[in-house]
Amino acid sequence: MSNRVTVLVDTDPLVYRVGYSLEARVWYTEWVDVDPDHADDPDHDTRHVAKFHNAAARDRFCELMALDPDEVAHQMVPVPVSEERVVYGRVKQTLRDIEKNVAEYLAVHGQEIGEFRMFLTGTNNFRMDIATLRGYKANRKNSVRPYWYNEIREYLVSRWGAVIVDGMEADDAVSIIQAQAKEGATIICTIDKDLENCPGHFYNYAKKEARFITYEEARLNFYRQIITGDSTDNIPGCYNVGKARAKELLPEYEDEFTMWMKCVEEYRTNMEKYPEHYICEVGDTEVSGATEAAIQNARLVWMLEQEGVMWEPPKGRA
Numbered sequence: 001m002s003n004r005v006t007v008l009v010d011t012d013p014l015v016y017r018v019g020y021s022l023e024a025r026v027w028y029t030e031w032v033d034v035d036p037d038h039a040d041d042p043d044h045d046t047r048h049v050a051k052f053h054n055a056a057a058r059d060r061f062c063e064l065m066a067l068d069p070d071e072v073a074h075q076m077v078p079v080p081v082s083e084e085r086v087v088y089g090r091v092k093q094t095l096r097d098i099e100k101n102v103a104e105y106l107a108v109h110g111q112e113i114g115e116f117r118m119f120l121t122g123t124n125n126f127r128m129d130i131a132t133l134r135g136y137k138a139n140r141k142n143s144v145r146p147y148w149y150n151e152i153r154e155y156l157v158s159r160w161g162a163v164i165v166d167g168m169e170a171d172d173a174v175s176i177i178q179a180q181a182k183e184g185a186t187i188i189c190t191i192d193k194d195l196e197n198c199p200g201h202f203y204n205y206a207k208k209e210a211r212f213i214t215y216e217e218a219r220l221n222f223y224r225q226i227i228t229g230d231s232t233d234n235i236p237g238c239y240n241v242g243k244a245r246a247k248e249l250l251p252e253y254e255d256e257f258t259m260w261m262k263c264v265e266e267y268r269t270n271m272e273k274y275p276e277h278y279i280c281e282v283g284d285t286e287v288s289g290a291t292e293a294a295i296q297n298a299r300l301v302w303m304l305e306q307e308g309v310m311w312e313p314p315k316g317r318a
Helices: 012-021 057-066 084-107 149-160 168-178 193-197 215-230 241-250 255-272 288-303
Strands: 005-008 023-033 046-052 071-081 112-121 161-165 186-188 200-204 209-213
Touching: 005 012, 005 084, 005 168, 012 084, 012 149, 023 057, 023 149, 023 168, 046 057, 084 112, 084 149, 084 168, 084 200, 084 209, 112 168, 149 161, 149 168, 161 168, 168 186, 168 209, 186 209, 209 215, 215 241, 215 255, 215 288, 255 288
Parallel strands: 005 112, 005 186, 112 161, 186 200
Antiparallel strands: 023 046, 023 071, 200 209
């Protein structure tokens, strides 16, 4: 192993973690009472707006008022609780904590920190184009970004040299670099479980846990995730199949063709039982069978190892 290790930070989660920690969230609920004597004249309607500091209180209020869900509009608004300089200080402290904890971990392995590189996701993520069973991350379309989202990203770029990557995601960028580096010469820092599919040093800066992920462990994680999908990113996987079933099906690392065939067979069985789950929600092209459905989800959960090179199913022995 190289003595000096390049630190690769997926800073997308950091933006949200810091942003959410320095804001409050307020819910506004709006509804209209129609004057029964002037039902056709909106000028006689009475418009109401109520403010709540959590969704539970909002929902209780709507229930007590017997408000029709179809006639109520909810809006969540992030409200800052700190000044901009405090936000930048929190970002700096988070990065320094990563640096300190990674340095301590590497020291145990007789290594030390070299270059410190950060990445942010830009535009034109290729996964948006290949996801047809469900829209990639479509479950987040109504989510609200942190109040300080843009300021934190700009600070990371201007002050810390973070690189914005287009066409893919920040986690793909760190995966590519780690895949192409010598073993142990880099360390991925993130909270994203998808990057546990990448062999090498790994540090979770939410749990503050570091470890070395072997090739076999990384590939086993990947094939299990083909089966389970990823609800966070709206990747369906096999319907109603979770981690327990994936571990039962793939209890340990085998050759990749064998693991792949087990994934396809699980999709085939699942597709026969739940055909409605495999009707594409995006575009006009339907998946033609279990293999195609499994390939699509595999490509969505796969972390790139080479820019622009899509994952391909392993071939069996001749």
